[in-house]
Amino acid sequence: MSGVAQWEAEFNQSNSNAASGPSIPRRAGQSALFDQEDDEPMPDVNVQLQLQEPEEPLPDETPLEQLTRHWMNERHAPDILPAQDVLLSSLLDHIRRQSDTIQLLRGDPSTSEEEHIRIMLAQTEVERVKFIVRSYVRTRLFKIENYARYIIQNEQVQTRITTAERDYASRHAHLIDRHFYASVLQSLPESQAGLDDIPHFIMPPMVTEPDTTRAVFAHARRKTVARTLEGKTIDLDKGSLTLLSFAAVADLVANGDVELV
Amino acid sequence: MSETRQYGELGTQLIMESRRSTQTDTLLKYNDSLVRSIIREQRDLEKAAVALVLASADAPSPPPALMIIQTAIARNKRCLLAYHNHRISFLCTLYWSLGASLPPLLSAESTSIRAKLSPHEVDYLRSYHGSVMTFRAEFSQELDITASIVQPPKDLHVLVHVVRDCGVIQTESGSIDFRKGHRSMVRRSDIEHLIVQGYLEEV
Numbered sequence: 001m002s003g004v005a006q007w008e009a010e011f012n013q014s015n016s017n018a019a020s021g022p023s024i025p026r027r028a029g030q031s032a033l034f035d036q037e038d039d040e041p042m043p044d045v046n047v048q049l050q051l052q053e054p055e056e057p058l059p060d061e062t063p064l065e066q067l068t069r070h071w072m073n074e075r076h077a078p079d080i081l082p083a084q085d086v087l088l089s090s091l092l093d094h095i096r097r098q099s100d101t102i103q104l105l106r107g108d109p110s111t112s113e114e115e116h117i118r119i120m121l122a123q124t125e126v127e128r129v130k131f132i133v134r135s136y137v138r139t140r141l142f143k144i145e146n147y148a149r150y151i152i153q154n155e156q157v158q159t160r161i162t163t164a165e166r167d168y169a170s171r172h173a174h175l176i177d178r179h180f181y182a183s184v185l186q187s188l189p190e191s192q193a194g195l196d197d198i199p200h201f202i203m204p205p206m207v208t209e210p211d212t213t214r215a216v217f218a219h220a221r222r223k224t225v226a227r228t229l230e231g232k233t234i235d236l237d238k239g240s241l242t243l244l245s246f247a248a249v250a251d252l253v254a255n256g257d258v259e260l261v
Numbered sequence: 262m263s264e265t266r267q268y269g270e271l272g273t274q275l276i277m278e279s280r281r282s283t284q285t286d287t288l289l290k291y292n293d294s295l296v297r298s299i300i301r302e303q304r305d306l307e308k309a310a311v312a313l314v315l316a317s318a319d320a321p322s323p324p325p326a327l328m329i330i331q332t333a334i335a336r337n338k339r340c341l342l343a344y345h346n347h348r349i350s351f352l353c354t355l356y357w358s359l360g361a362s363l364p365p366l367l368s369a370e371s372t373s374i375r376a377k378l379s380p381h382e383v384d385y386l387r388s389y390h391g392s393v394m395t396f397r398a399e400f401s402q403e404l405d406i407t408a409s410i411v412q413p414p415k416d417l418h419v420l421v422h423v424v425r426d427c428g429v430i431q432t433e434s435g436s437i438d439f440r441k442g443h444r445s446m447v448r449r450s451d452i453e454h455l456i457v458q459g460y461l462e463e464v
Contacts, residue, residue: 124415
């Protein structure tokens with residue numbers, strides 16, 4: 001039957017769309033009607049999303065591929081990377097729209113069995129995208145907790161995080177300070193009750209800072225040049241994989257020339 | 262207390278506790294008496310330092326003994342802070358692994374954890390929870406950022422076995438009464454937190 005062939009075609013299409021976030025194919029036969037009545041036909045959101053993104057000379061990426069790259073970078077970098085709020089909020093909007101559409105179709109008694117299967121695929125995809133978003137947000141949150149005091153003292157880092165993250169950092173730094181004060185510092189003699197000691201001898205500094213000299217595997221997305229802290233330059237060919245200290249590639253990661261793997 | 266103890270010996274003991282806790286991946290009971298002893302040592306050291314400074318006010322350079330005392334003070338203080346910091350980061354890890362909810366940590370019945378905490382640590386957890394919830398609200402329309410990030414979801418539904426009664430749970434497709442011993446096929450996202458908290462088990 002032609003129905004099966006069509007289903008497979010649409011399935012393949014939704015599979016190829018899957019990389020850029022789930023999408024529910026329009027219903028055959030009804031879409032025209034929907035369009036005529038201007039009854040908010042499920043728009044092809046993927047196209048819209050891509051239009052919002054300025055064109056990059058780098059390999060083309062769907063929003064989800066971008067997020068996956070930023071997610072991997074964030075998980076491998078010792079420091080906090082610039083926040084991707086535009087990308088993230090467009091994906092979140094997309095998730096919400098897809099969920100609403102799913103709800104609508106599920107509640108519709110005229111939805112056929114075949115469509116239910118497709119809905120399920122789309123739903124699974126939504127869950128998987130949510131997983132990446134969650135992991136990405138939590139990775140940043142973990143770093144923010146660890147470096148809370150460093151962040152609130154460093155304006156340059158504050159430009160890299162979102163307002164919500166900045167609020168969280170200052171709340172967290174305050175919480176830690178209060179806990180230290182209540183548990184230890186208030187009982188010590190006054191001269192010892194500060195948290196801003198200048199470290200003696202080999203003691204580490206009081207404020208934990210990210211170790212930007214940590215080694216990372218840098219995968220070049222296009223030909224570029226890394227500059228180490230000692231001033232040496234290293235050529236990175238497209239597709240090459242290099243073990244470098246993070247400080248050498250921090251800028252390249254930020255502008256997308258290099259991804260961490 | 263014996264007077265032959267070296268400076269910083271108690272601090273070392275405290276750090277050893279943190280170390281043991283990391284190695285065994287358990288939280289030991291808050292060592293209130295040791296913390297107090299170190300704080301007492303700090304006060305004594307402070308007095309000794311002040312006395313030394315007064316005694317050597319006329320000397321051209323401060324006596325070497327002062328340096329030793331100051332180092333001991335700084336070291337003890339770092340040991341104290343490190344001990345407390347280690348404990349709260351352990352607690353936070355535990356908090357997240359339990360699906361960012363306080364009751365399993367603080368309820369009186371789940372005996373183990375709460376009894377090991379100092380009152381300040383309980384306060385800390387409460388405020389921490391508040392702070393996390395404020396952050397979570399930023400995303401509440403789309404997703405719950407406190408859900409598990411251990412395994413990416415492969416299926417929408419999951420077959421679960423009920424280990425402990427957990428009453429009626431509202432799910433997307435109606436409410437389900439989970440009774441001990443029952444098995445049901447449910448949407449993973451509806452009940453994931455119950456798996457994390459040990460009410461349900463995946464079959």
